[in-house]
Amino acid sequence: MQLLMKYSFLKMKMVLLCFVFYEGALAKNDFPQLLDINSAKFWELVKHHQNQKSVLVNFWASWCLPCVEEFPHLMELKAKYKDKVEFIFVSFDFENSRENALKFLHGQSMMDVSYLNVETEQEFLKSMPESWSGALPYTMFFSKKGKQVMAMEGGQSKEEFEKYIRITLSQ
């Protein structure tokens, strides 16, 4: 009986240790990472990939249902087109939902850097295309030459995303 109790206690300690380790990993932001970004840095980032890859930008938030519904499609396409298309994810979660965004990205097995807007939305929107009313999600496609090929507001299917990626790659 004493042995059984000792074993149960050990098992509980191990579970607790695993939990602390998991939380610690998230807290340390090993991966996924969610870095602060503003509109100036965002455009620098898009430009950085010019002449190397086409770029797909997705503006999302962890509380936005159509955003989280379409996210797995983007992750699949990210893996499929990794050599040709750079995927940039910018979250519009508030600071108090940063952890939710990180946990969501973790659940999507995101192993790259993602971004969180820290500018006021009005400032960020000033440099955005007229076609974006501000509703989330919003996705933009840039050709390898850096030209914006198209942009879409609202949730999309995997097929739609892939169609637009192919069009972007053809530019």
Next chain:
Amino acid sequence: MRVFFNKWAPFVLVMFMLQSGFGGNIESLSLGSKAPMLDAKFKDISGSELSLSSAKRENGLLVVFSCNTCPYVRAWEGRYPELASKAKEANIGIIMLNSNEARRDGGESLDDMKSHAKENGYLDKSGKPLFAYAVDKDHKLADAFGATRTPETFLFDKDLKLVYKGAIDDNSKSEADVKESYLKNAIMALSKGDDIKTASTKSIGCSIKRL
């Protein structure tokens, strides 16, 4: 023929999309347009039915697309009672509409709206709504307005012509740090018969959950 199609099809498709405004985006009501669906009836949280015509007051009408669950609404809604009071002072009617038809069983039903109003300061001390908060069934009004997100505002003058559309102000996160109160300024200008300096703004918001 097949070679021609393969070569030019993406180009033609892109041109078509550019023409149609980038991937099927919704077109918003233009400034100067008359408010549509004036006599359509909407059921509000007090149980009565009202229309844009009946909600309008002498100097105009403010229409706000809102909801219960969007964090951007939650960030801004503390400013709703003051907006309602400014509109009332300016003799402008106000109606908030919930168009999230696809989420009626996910926190956006009329009963949820009643609870939300009670818990978030939409009622006065006697329990009477400070402004109408009504269901836009099947998002018909949101479609007619080309509204895309919550919160999104549309201000009409005494002839029900659109004079301002867009954000409430320039800072959802902190009311104390607001530099420009777009909607409040537009209401004041409208009541004085002045020109509205900033007649159209944008804001990040939750997409309206259409069917």
